[in-house]
Amino acid sequence: MSLMRIGEKPEIARLPLFRDMDDAMRERVLSGSFLQVFPPQLTLFERGQQADFLHVLVDGLVELYVSGTGRDTTMKIVEPVTSFILAAVMTDLPYLMSARTLTSSRVLLVPAALMREVIRKDTALMQATMHELALGYRDMVRALTDMKLRQSAERLANHLLEFSAQRGNAWDFELSGEKRVLASLLGMTPENLSRAFGTLKEQGVSVNGARVRIEDRAALAAFARPDPVPADR
Amino acid sequence: MSLMRIGEKPEIARLPLFRDMDDAMRERVLSGSFLQVFPPQLTLFERGQQADFLHVLVDGLVELYVSGTGRDTTMKIVEPVTSFILAAVMTDLPYLMSARTLTSSRVLLVPAALMREVIRKDTALMQATMHELALGYRDMVRALTDMKLRQSAERLANHLLEFSAQRGNAWDFELSGEKRVLASLLGMTPENLSRAFGTLKEQGVSVNGARVRIEDRAALAAFARPDPVPADR
DNA sequence: CTGACTGTTTGACCAAGATCAAAAGCGCGC
DNA sequence: GCGCGCTTTTGATCTTGGTCAAACAGTCAG
Known part of the structure; x- marks a missing residue:
């Protein structure tokens, strides 16, 4: 001890x-x-x-x-x-x-x-x-x-928005931990997470390794259809 | 008032x-x-x-x-x-x-x-x-x-086992509420719930309207792979 | 009893995501 | 720097569950 x-x-x-x-x-x-x-x-x-x-x-x-x-x-x-x-x-x-x-x-x-x-x-x-x-x-x-009413790319979009919000609305940040863990957290396979990032590219999200950049927050939010009730913390 | x-x-x-x-x-x-x-x-x-x-x-x-x-x-x-x-x-x-x-x-x-x-x-x-x-x-x-790691028929099987447990392990009981609501609770469409009941028929579950009968609890449990940690209440 | 309404079931088809396989990319030790 | 091991990505295919449509069943008013 x-x-x-x-x-x-x-x-x-x-x-x-x-x-x-x-x-x-x-x-x-x-x-x-x-x-x-x-x-x-x-x-x-x-x-x-x-x-x-x-x-x-x-x-x-x-x-x-x-x-x-x-x-x-x-x-x-x-x-x-x-x-x-x-x-x-x-x-x-x-x-x-x-x-x-x-x-x-x-x-x-x-x-x-x-x-x-x-x-x-x-x-x-x-x-x-x-x-x-x-x-x-x-x-x-x-x-x-x-989990029940969003599909995988939307879940990722929401996660990115929330994660960004946690870091003072940074539009550019590093993912913590491996992508496989993130995939599991979001309830999808690593392969699918990769593809989900692909579809978000069209909404102005660029990824390089663990570095994520949100080019167009409005577009991403529109795609993510975030929760109308704001997060508690 | x-x-x-x-x-x-x-x-x-x-x-x-x-x-x-x-x-x-x-x-x-x-x-x-x-x-x-x-x-x-x-x-x-x-x-x-x-x-x-x-x-x-x-x-x-x-x-x-x-x-x-x-x-x-x-x-x-x-x-x-x-x-x-x-x-x-x-x-x-x-x-x-x-x-x-x-x-x-x-x-x-x-x-x-x-x-x-x-x-x-x-x-x-x-x-x-x-x-x-x-x-x-x-x-x-x-x-x-x-939701994250069971598929629909397994979720139904587990729900039935838990529901049965709540009523003193009755092997024969009435579902409360409509099936559409149950489907939504279990995260599936009514059509799929119907099919899920179909696959459970092979595990010894018979359904007639709202009346469900568990013919073979062991078989159903084997199919459902229930949570190893028992429910709290 | 009959017809209308609603909920459930069945069937055919479609879409999202999982799986399998292989190629890239990356980090790390030698 | 080079090579090994692991993660990530890409592509092809398969499975699960969703969607659409129609038949069926049950309930209730008339």
């Missing part, structure tokens, strides 16, 4: 999840947790396991995925600084998703029992947890509708 | 959401709410609207759906007694889904502001809300993986 100075990471304390809680309580949580470094491509946990730790990705890139019969599908790509698998920890139920690092990553591991105990005592933490779960739920609603 | 004696409905007080809260607080919530009867096919609210009420379906059948460009898709069929759209109410964000009654329904409408106010004061309610949201999140994770 490689302990590290957690106090050095103020971004953890500034997370929406921990931000509003009592200082002493936060200290209690953080001092009971530990920060660990993982190499790329390492499985952090698997679907079906008991949820022993709340994870907070401090640095790196993590993939949440489900491996069914034969094929896998990635459910989410976690970027720092974000907590993940809150729901399993909260309910003390087995993980529904597996997690692996995509790049070398630093993860804060908060023991699930500790988390549940402190949540019961600290109302602000409970409220933040509730809020986080509600936003997570809404994310999933969006993802499911996206 | 047709008020009704809410005290007559103890199943509301017994809901997981309200069960553990302070009695006086519960009384406050319920007396500030009202029970209303809606005819079939009535829209209760639409995606994009401000979330004014937490809804609790007391009686009847409600469909949560999203209407995108051209097509619709149903996200959930709500059976009594269940609360719905908790996440929108909690976060005070616009609804992500629309709702309509499928049959004549009685719905308890809890003003969202009241709900949020009482949640802040009553820790047990907050905890129950948190738990409910976590379970809802997990439901959506399941639905999304189902």
